[in-house]
Amino acid sequence: MFVTTIEKTNNVLNQKALRTAEQLGIPYIERNKRTIKQLQSYYNQPCLVVGKIKTELYDLHGIDPLFFHPNMAAVRMKRIEKGEVDPFVRAAGLNQGMSILDCTLGMGADALIASYIIGSSGKITALELNPFVYFVIKEGLQNYPFKNEKFGEAAGRIEAVNIDYLTFLKKAEDRSYDVVYFDPMFTERVIESAGIQSLSSFASYKELTDEAVVEAKRVAKKRIILKDHFRSDRFSRFGFSVEKRKTAKFHFGVIELE
Ligand SMILES: C[S@@+](CC[C@H](N)C(=O)[O-])C[C@H]1O[C@@H](n2cnc3c(N)ncnc32)[C@H](O)[C@@H]1O
Structure with missing residues (x-):
């Protein structure tokens, strides 16, 4: 992995890329008008490309980078505001003032929706x-120029942590979150948005374990939620009740604790 900048770079961006490289402990490589393809075929590594408002993460295919964009969450939010039911919000029973532990941040869409609903x-x-x-x-959640102010505030309230959820759960206090949420990668992942190809290249495919579910039951006050493919056996394996949605490719499973 290395860090470079967008092609039309300047001193500020070069410095930003250098800081990013230092922070992540990986090399910074000057862009020097080369294409991402040229850089990647020379260094044979994935890379981060620092731009003015976003940083993009390219896998070795170099075509569909992962970056933060609130589009998916914004579409869902508009539907919620029109009174439509969002399956995640309903399954998790989200309301103002609740506390949520999202164990699998990914592109941040569910975290953003949750943050918006639970409010300040x-x-x-x-x-x-x-x-x-x-x-x-994390950088996107903090720096994206949101048109909708409330959405921007909701993004800013998400406390993102770079950690394995099992490690975090083991250290968390009993009943310290209302809801604990898992959305693990599934091999049959439905194409939901741009960048998903890159997410699949970088994401962890660590399996959900009994140990993690036991810890989640200790840490959650109200519910544990699992989002998974409709063909997944994880729901029955870990004791989640599933509300099947007829045409949906994925379902939400719930373990009710109260
Ligand atoms: C399917 S994505 C989550 C998508 C997310 N719900 C959203 O709305 O964008 C799963 C994410 O969880 C991360 N992940 C998988 N296992 C993990 C673990 N043990 N601890 C922390 N994160 C994990 C993956 O790297 C991946 O980014």
Whole structure:
């Protein structure tokens, strides 16, 4: 992995890329008008590309970078505001003032929706194991120029942590979050948005374990939620009740604790 800049770079961006490289402990390589393809075929490594408002994460295919964009969450938010039911919000029973532990930040869409719904009196912590996915999405949540002010504030309230959820859960106090949420990678992942190809290249495919579910039951006050592919056996394996949605490719499973 290395860090470079967008092609039309300047001193400020070069410095930003250098700081990013230092922070992540990886090399900074000057762009020097080379294409990402040229850089990648020379160095044969994935890379981070620092731009003015976003940092992009390219895998070795170099075509569909992962970066933060609130589009998916914004579409869902508009539907919620029109009174439509969001399956995640319903499954998690989200309301103002609640506390959520999102164990799988990914592109940050669910965390953003949750943060918006629980509002400034709520608390959201979102965990991501891959340091590069974490970096790009955390930076996006903090710096994206949101048109909708409330959305920007909701993004800013997400406390993102680069950690394995099992490590975090083991250290967390009993009943310290209302809801604990898992959205693990599934091999049959439905194409939901741009960047998903890159997410699949970098994301952790660590399996959900009994140990993690036991810890989640200790840490959650109200519910544990699992999002998974409709064909997944994880729901039955870990004791989640599933509300099947007829045409949906994924379902939400719930373990009710109260
Ligand atoms: C399917 S994505 C989550 C998508 C997310 N819900 C969203 O709305 O964008 C799963 C993410 O969880 C991360 N992940 C997988 N196992 C993890 C673990 N043990 N600890 C922390 N993060 C993990 C993956 O790296 C990946 O980025």
